[in-house]
Amino acid sequence: MTGVRHPVIRTPDQRLRVFVSSTLRELAEEREAVRAAIERLRLAPVMFELGARPHPPRELYRSYLAQSDVFVGIYGSSYGWIAPDEEVSGLEDEYNLAPRAMPKLIYVKAAEQREERLAGLIARIQADDTAAYLHFERAEDLEDQVAADLAMLLAERFDESRLAEIDPPEAGGSLVGKVPVPYTTTIGRDADITAVRDLLARGTDRVVSLIGPGGIGKSRLAIETALACEELYPDGVYFVLLEGVLEAGLLLPTIAYYLGIRDNGEAALEERIAHALAERKVLIVLDNFEQIVEAAPALVRLYNVAPTATFLVTSRIVLRIRGERVYEVPALTTPVGHAPASLDPDTRTAAVALFVDRAQAIDPAFGVTADNAGALADICRSLEGLPLAIELAAAKVRILSPAGIAERLGESLPLLTAAVRDLPERHRTMRATIDWSVSLLPEEQRDLLEDLGVFATRFTLDAVEAIGSGRSWDGQAIDALAALVDGSLVKQHDMGGRRVFALLAIVREYALGRLKARGDADRVRLAHADHYCRLVKSVAPDLGGLGQAEAVARLGLELPNLRAAVRHLVYTNRLDDAGDFAWSLLIYWWISGFFAEVRLWMLELLEKQHEQPITQHTRAVAWFFALWGEMWQRPSEQVVAGLGECVRLFTESGDQDAAAMALAARATARVQLSDPDADKAEAELRAAVTKLRELGNGWAEAITEVSLGRLAWVRGATDDALAHFDRATEVAEAGDDLFTTSVAGNLRSRLNFQLGRIERAEEEFVHTLLLSIRLHYDEGVAYGLEGVCAVAAAHGEAWRAAALAVAAGEIRRRIGIFDVEAFTVHTPYLEILRGRDPASVEAGEAAGAELTLAEAVHLALPASVYAEVADALRTW
The missing domain is CATH 3.40.50.300 (P-loop containing nucleotide triphosphate hydrolases)
Structure with a gap:
């Protein structure tokens, strides 16, 4: 259901009206349930009490529909009576007359047989991207389902109403x-x-x-x-x-x-x-x-x-x-020759218009006058129409008049550009403008700007204060940062519920260059790295259990500075600290998928060990990350041996926990070989599980149990596989480890489905789908949708199963999951349905290709369950 611009609807106190279409005699009980749901939300039901019949003129139908905001259709077995001289029943006529833009909630009652024309109408509705289509079995189930769907529709429309009036803020990850x-x-x-x-x-x-x-x-x-x-x-x-x-x-x-x-x-x-x-x-x-x-x-x-x-x-x-x-990319147009700025906004050059716009953000009364038109033109010409330079100059109207700005630029720019003759002309002008803008700042604010150059794309006030110890601006961070924001040298906005700050790339480059010239770059880099080391140390314990989702989200917001911190540690030869930093975030790299990046840092670390000796533990960490991708992409006996060396180095450095994880990785590498030694791999995985259990590392124990379960399944030992998945789930749930609970639960539910335990599998598929949404884990959502698809296919729901299969496939394709899934269970049942009901499967596949992720999840979950994750899906 994409591509439709939804209308902004009225609030409940304005009595939003819901039109209800159904066959009156067949669905009387269901109609009353829907009426109760509508009135429960204090909305107004619009129910044509003669039922959907063709006797009343179409103008009456149109009148009812014109007064309504939402269309609810309830369909059972009967298509309804077709009056003389009419081609369709009243039931279909109502649907045809409903405006395309009107939200439509369609509920189809389970039936052993359905009249052919009604089946055709339902198939057409299934392909309609403005209609939400759901099944139900009993009238008593319908009231809650309709109430939940209407409440969700209201929430979505009110959100859209707000967003139509204001710019949406950046929401982070x-x-x-x-x-x-x-x-x-x-x-x-x-x-x-x-x-x-x-x-x-x-x-x-x-x-x-x-x-x-x-x-x-x-x-x-x-x-x-x-x-x-x-x-x-x-x-x-x-x-x-x-x-x-x-x-x-x-x-x-x-x-x-x-x-x-x-x-x-x-x-x-x-x-x-x-x-x-x-x-x-x-x-x-x-x-x-x-x-x-x-x-x-x-x-x-x-x-x-x-x-x-x-x-x-x-x-x-x-x-x-x-x-x-x-x-x-050209510069903005400036007044030609010695002409002043135009007093007429319609004939004003772009450079002058930009200056005025930014100046008015500071002083709403600012405008072009006969007195300042010449100065404004001089400013824009001297800055060569460079937008950022003009913005920096406009920020000075807080303290200087246009004439004052023009005078100081005229004095400063020639000298400053002469000092940087090694740069192209406009680069010189931009650099000189930043120099001039910074020269007007007090010393503490200049020093702060230079220190901010060590940060990556964004940073928080806490992070700024953390690097301030001993700096000239120590204790003045809030006021100094506010002044830099006022001067357009620092930008600020909200992200993930936090106020964050940023430097434009050229300002960051300028700041870092000044910091290096002053000889303070390494000192501030170390302060930056120390702050993020402390942050990682405080957040990392949550990655394996309670608070996992929040920890992953927090680290995601800090990712640019985590990268910068590792770079600072390696650059300044704090190699052991870099190794500890990378290892402490192993679970984060695993969940979020950043192994390629970490591998690059660790290879650089290994290259520098000749300049700065490293410990055995650091060497083991670096080789572990370097070999991880090789283990999957280019498995070999050398990779197995390399991971064996990691086991030895971790053991000799006294880190039994890391040694057990490396042992599990070596076992996994054995399984990837063209001639795998499954017995030896299983023995190593069991040994790793035993050691990790002794050490109390629940996260690693659970993920290793998952590996044992997968190996047992591939070897045909389904009872053993279930036992391992059960144990993995038990350990992960005990530690509030959402990620491993999702992974283990998904595999267990697939195996249960394959063994014919459909109801149990369905419960687990729904549970793991909810967990994956909480973690913002696309891959898990795809697996969950495929699981629900398998259940729908087993129940003969051809359209729903096909739609979910395609929606899951779209997620797989979007995130690049193309490796063969050894544990697929939904495709065989779907192919059976394709042979039995090709039209419904085809219609479902067409609809599935158009579903948003939220709509696919809505289709997969019961309405009451979907409400639990609706908020999370809105900002997906």
């Missing part, structure tokens, strides 16, 4: 990959947006690169173009922020992260991304590519294996790769 919404007006870029959109619409260029100096507005142009191109890319537009990504090897992991692909190491990321993008017409924006321009060849490989994907890149330098179309 749930919005990863979405195009950011600009917080200020975009001025003077209409022609550029049209030009770049036209380039993309031609479809002849695989990469369109927006090229220009820092501060010229490449990112803003990319954002606005992406928003203007959404209809060109029906399969999605993704925004990948490369700011803070400094290693070329992190390009693919970063793209995967923003696409929602979990890197569990089981396949090469390039393959997963290619699979996720296969036959999908998507636009991927790669912002700030200049930092890793040497990774450009990987982009060529990517677009070769994903021929329907297009890339929009922002960079200060040309990528120089095949398939690239370069668009030079």
Whole structure:
């Protein structure tokens, strides 16, 4: 049910009206149940008491429907009477006359036989993307179901009503990959947006690169173009922020992260991304590519294996790769010659309009006058129409008049640009403008800005205060940060319920350069790393149990700075600290799928061990992460031996816990070999479980029990497999480990289904689906939907089963899960239904392809259960 702009509905105290369609005699009891549900919510039922009959004129039907806000249809076995001279019954006529935009809730009662024309009507409704379609069996079940659905519909419409009036705030991890919404007006870029959109619409260029100096507005142009191109890319537009990504090897992991692909190491990321993008017409924006321009060849490989994907890149330098179309981003127009700024807003140049807009955010009374028009024109010309430079200058109207700003720029810019002759012209102007803007700050605020350069894309006040010990601004962080925000040098917004701050890339680059020149960079980097080490130490214990979902979400918000912290630790030769940092977050890397990134850091660590000796424990950690992907993608006896060396190093360093986990990994590696030794692998897994149980590591014990269960299932020992899955679930639930409970529960439910225990399997599928939603775990949601699909197929619900199968498949494709699922249970039953009822299966598959994730979950879950996760799904 996508693609429909829902109407904003009235509040309950304005008596929202619900039209009820049904056959009166057959469904009298059900009609009363629906009436009770509507009145329970203090809404008004619109029920034509003669039933759905053709005698009344259509104008009367239309009148009833015109007064209604929601359509509820109840269908049983009977199609209803067709009057003389009519082609359809009143039941179908009511549905036909309901406006397409009207929300429709359809309830179909279970029946052994259904009249053929009613079956045809229901099939048509199933394919209608404006109708929600649910089954029920008894009238007493219907009241609660309808009440819950109406309440949910109200909540969704009120949310949409609010969002239609205000800009939605950024919500954190749930919005990863979405195009950011600009917080200020975009001025003077209409022609550029049209030009770049036209380039993309031609479809002849695989990469369109927006090229220009820092501060010229490449990112803003990319954002606005992406928003203007959404209809060109029906399969999605993704925004990948490369700011803070400094290693070329992190390009693919970063793209995967923003696409929602979990890197569990089981396949090469390039393959997963290619699979996720296969036959999908998507636009991927790669912002700030200049930092890793040497990774450009990987982009060529990517677009070769994903021929329907297009890339929009922002960079200060040309990528120089095949398939690239370069668009030079121009500066904003400025008054020509020595002309003053126009007093007429309609003839004002873009640069002046931008200055006025940003100045009015500080002083609403600000405007262009005969007295300041000349100064405004001089400001915009001296800043060469660079948007960021103009914004920085406009921020000074708080303390200076336009004439004062123009005078100081005229004195400072020539001197400052002369000092940086090694930069291209507009780079010099932008750098000089930042220098000038910073020079007007008190010393403490200048020092704070420079120190902020060590942070990644965003940071919190707590983090700022944590690095302030001994700095000139120590104890003044709040006021100094507020002043930098006022000066447009620092941006602020809300994310995940927290106030966060950010520097633009060029300002961060400037700040870090000043910090290095002062000789303080390493000192502040260490303070940054120490803060995030403390943060990780406080959060990591929650990853294995109670508070797991919250811990994963918290670390997700901090991910850019976690990356920066590891980089600082490795760069400053605190290699053992880097190893401890990476190992303490093992569960987070596992759940969220960041093994490729960690592997890159650990390989860099191993290369530096000649400069700075490392402990055996650190060496074991580094090799463990380095071998993880090899174990799945390129299994060999050498990998098995390498993990055996990790077992030895962990053991000799006294970490029996880590040694047991490495032993379990070695057993898994044995199973991946072309000639696996299953007996030896099982023995190692059992030994690891015993040791982990002794040590009280419930998370690792449970996940290892899952491995034992999978191995037993593959070997045909289903009783043993169930016992291991039961034990894994028991241990995981005891420790409030949602992730492993979901993984173990999903496998156990599939095996129970395969063994014919349908009802028990259904309960478990629903439970694990709910857990996966709480964890924001796409892969688990796909498995859960497939499980419910299997149950629906076993019950003969062809349309529902087919819709769920396709919806789950869409999730699998989107996140790049393409490896063969050895434990699939839903496809055989679905194929049986395809032979029995091909029309319903075909209609279900068509509908499933259009379902949003929330709609698919709604279709899978009972209404009362769906209400538990509705809020979480709204921001998915």
